[in-house]
Amino acid sequence: MYINGEWVQTDEQFTVFNKATNEPLGDVPNANAAQIEAAIQAAHVAYKTWRETTAYERAAYLYRCYELMLERQEALAQLMSSEQGKPLKAALNEVRYGADFLLWYAEEAKRNYGATIPSARHNQRFITTQQPVGVVAAITPWNYPISMITRKVAPALAAGCTVVLKPAEATPLCAQAMFEIFADAGLPAGVVNLVTVLNPRECGDIFCQHPLVKKITFTGSTAVGRYLGGLAGQHLKRVSMELGGHAPAIVFPDMDPIYAAKGLALVTFLNSGQACISPNRLYVHKDSAEAFLTELTSRVAKMKVGGGLEDGVAIGPLINAAAVEKVDAQVQDAISKGAQVLTGGKRLFTDEPNRGHFYAPTVLAGVTPEMHIYREETFGPVAPVIIYENIEDVIEQANDTEYGLAAYLYTNDLSTAIKTSEALEFGIIGVNDINPTSAAAPFGGIDHSGLGREGAREGLQEYLETKVCGIALS
Numbered sequence: 001m002y003i004n005g006e007w008v009q010t011d012e013q014f015t016v017f018n019k020a021t022n023e024p025l026g027d028v029p030n031a032n033a034a035q036i037e038a039a040i041q042a043a044h045v046a047y048k049t050w051r052e053t054t055a056y057e058r059a060a061y062l063y064r065c066y067e068l069m070l071e072r073q074e075a076l077a078q079l080m081s082s083e084q085g086k087p088l089k090a091a092l093n094e095v096r097y098g099a100d101f102l103l104w105y106a107e108e109a110k111r112n113y114g115a116t117i118p119s120a121r122h123n124q125r126f127i128t129t130q131q132p133v134g135v136v137a138a139i140t141p142w143n144y145p146i147s148m149i150t151r152k153v154a155p156a157l158a159a160g161c162t163v164v165l166k167p168a169e170a171t172p173l174c175a176q177a178m179f180e181i182f183a184d185a186g187l188p189a190g191v192v193n194l195v196t197v198l199n200p201r202e203c204g205d206i207f208c209q210h211p212l213v214k215k216i217t218f219t220g221s222t223a224v225g226r227y228l229g230g231l232a233g234q235h236l237k238r239v240s241m242e243l244g245g246h247a248p249a250i251v252f253p254d255m256d257p258i259y260a261a262k263g264l265a266l267v268t269f270l271n272s273g274q275a276c277i278s279p280n281r282l283y284v285h286k287d288s289a290e291a292f293l294t295e296l297t298s299r300v301a302k303m304k305v306g307g308g309l310e311d312g313v314a315i316g317p318l319i320n321a322a323a324v325e326k327v328d329a330q331v332q333d334a335i336s337k338g339a340q341v342l343t344g345g346k347r348l349f350t351d352e353p354n355r356g357h358f359y360a361p362t363v364l365a366g367v368t369p370e371m372h373i374y375r376e377e378t379f380g381p382v383a384p385v386i387i388y389e390n391i392e393d394v395i396e397q398a399n400d401t402e403y404g405l406a407a408y409l410y411t412n413d414l415s416t417a418i419k420t421s422e423a424l425e426f427g428i429i430g431v432n433d434i435n436p437t438s439a440a441a442p443f444g445g446i447d448h449s450g451l452g453r454e455g456a457r458e459g460l461q462e463y464l465e466t467k468v469c470g471i472a473l474s
């Protein structure tokens with residue numbers, strides 16, 4: 001762990017495994033309450049001076065972190081592929097995406113503007129400034145174990161906040177590698193602190209209740225987000241929550257179904273489907289359904305499954321046995337209710353010991369609202385396809401979810417694109433675009449997908465308080 005500028009070891013440790021082979025990758029400290037407290041205290045002390053640094057000084061640190069991240073991108077990607085499971089190329093993309101947040105907020109740190117506001121009184125002036133919220137506690141997930149760290153830490157530091165971060169217990173080694181970068185970039189002691197724990201509950205409770213923590217930023221499941229948000233609310237802490245999703249993708253009849261199938265095959269199976277913006281319901285018009293399903297199935301059937309470091313692999317392992325269990329239960333439920341398996345639909349390598357947790361990339365046709373997969377997040381390599389007839393109805397169906405993170409649509413018609421993107425109740429819309437994300441674009445959802453935005457100008461605001469100064473002139 002990294003607390004107050006020192007690497008800290010503990011008597012008690014836990015083991016991290018390679019997700020493709022189940023072999024041990026290393027042991028990491030298991031923090032106790034006193035160590036979590038020490039990290040918060042260190043962040044509190046460091047905040048007093050960090051907040052006084054100029055935006056230019058903070059930008060220089062962030063820029064140095066960005067450079068180090070790029071220098072180490074290959075090693076970071078290798079580690080991520082082993083620890084998290086995604087194919088090496090995808091891991092490299094994530095490292096670069098993660099680095100972008102450091103660069104972008106190095107620049108944005110200098111654009112933290114205030115305002116002057118006209119007063120109704122002749123002798124009065126109003127000035128607003130934006131000040132850092134204080135110590136931030138960050139909790140990050142395993143599916144994007146590096147970019148979710150920089151997406152939180154970069155804007156927090158740019159704003160002048162200090163951070164205590166707890167990574168997911170499945171991927172603490174990626175977090176350690178990022179904190180080596182923060183340390184090597186020369187960030188002052190206590191500005192960023194890392195605590196690793198096997199059982200996150202106690203740490204989350206401390207973060208949400210601690211008087212010195214002013215803000216909780218969390219990325220993870222909706223269930224845990226609801227719990228942490230509730231607890232933080234009792235203590236009136238600010239929160240940002242990036243939670244689950246259940247993204248619809250609508251292919252309109254004017255669009256080439258082959259083109260749409262190509263794009264949706266890529267995005268649906270990205271990170272083996274373990275992304276909160278993965279499409280979970282693919283709506284295809286009945287006139288183009290056959291061509292779409294043929295193309296999608298042929299592409300998915302060819303996807304090579306294996307360890308992320310193996311050549312040509314498109315689909316890595318799932319994170320653990322429970323994840324495979326959940327995917328399979330949803331697929332079996334869909335089959336029992338009439339869905340057809342066009343490819344996949346089964347676990348893989350089940351007779352090979354220590355072969356990770358693999359599920360065959362799957363296309364399901366004939367999916368209906370009665371099936372669990374229609375409403376529950378899958379977080380696995382499954383493309384559930386629904387055939388529709390009526391364009392008005394399909395938007396209503398797409399919105400029929402408690403989640404509101406991402407949605408995708410394919411059309412060549414400008415009016416359809418604009419009207420549909422306005423009607424879809426989601427925070428992120430991809431119009432003929434399977435990658436509607438960037439450090440420069442706000443990421444976040446509505447309803448049960450969370451609160452607040454990360455990335456972009458909005459991402460900096462999450463770490464700032466507005467202060468108004470009313471000045472009476474003599």
Ligand code: ADP
Nearest residue numbers: 139140141167168169200201204219220221224
């Ligand atoms: P998933 O189900 O995808 O693993 P989680 O929401 O359980 O998602 O995990 C996301 C992050 O939240 C991880 O860092 C995990 O350790 C953390 N987490 C899970 N439960 C709690 C909790 N009760 N308090 C604090 N953090 C938690």
